[in-house]
Amino acid sequence: xxxxxxxxxxxxxxxxxxxxxxxxxxxxxxxxxxxxxxxxxxxxxxxxxxxxxxxxxxxxxxxxxxxxxxxxxxxxxxxxxxxxxxxx
Numbered sequence: 001x002x003x004x005x006x007x008x009x010x011x012x013x014x015x016x017x018x019x020x021x022x023x024x025x026x027x028x029x030x031x032x033x034x035x036x037x038x039x040x041x042x043x044x045x046x047x048x049x050x051x052x053x054x055x056x057x058x059x060x061x062x063x064x065x066x067x068x069x070x071x072x073x074x075x076x077x078x079x080x081x082x083x084x085x086x087x088x
Contacts, residue, residue, distance in 0.1 A: 025078050028053055032088065035071045039063065044082060047073055061085045 031053055039045035044060040045067065053059065053075075061083040067073060073085035 028078060028083075029075050031075045032072055033059075033075075033085075035061075035067050035069055035073060038067065038069050047083065047085060059083045063087065 031049060033047040033049040033053070035045055036048045036058065037046035039062065044062055046058055047061045048058050051057075060081070061073070062079070063073065063085050065087050067085075067087050072088040074088055075083050076086050077084035
């Protein structure tokens with residue numbers, strides 16, 4: 001089979017991805033979100049970001065200090081599928 005007469009053209013989509021789904025771990029550190037569920041004993045809290053972070057708007061988190069619903073937190077690390085955050 002002779003493919004010499006075929007030409008291929010790469011077409012890039014005009015719409016850019018406005019989420020942060022493809023960002024690396026390092027780029028996620030420092031992002032700020034709002035607590036939507038307070039962590040309890042034996043359970044993780046939930047934080048929501050205005051722009052999806054690593055493909056999701058809501059993430060489970062752990063924090064060394066006490067945080068409440070509505071508090072702003074910043075990502076300081078990622079441990080598996082859980083964010084480690086610090087109160088702002």
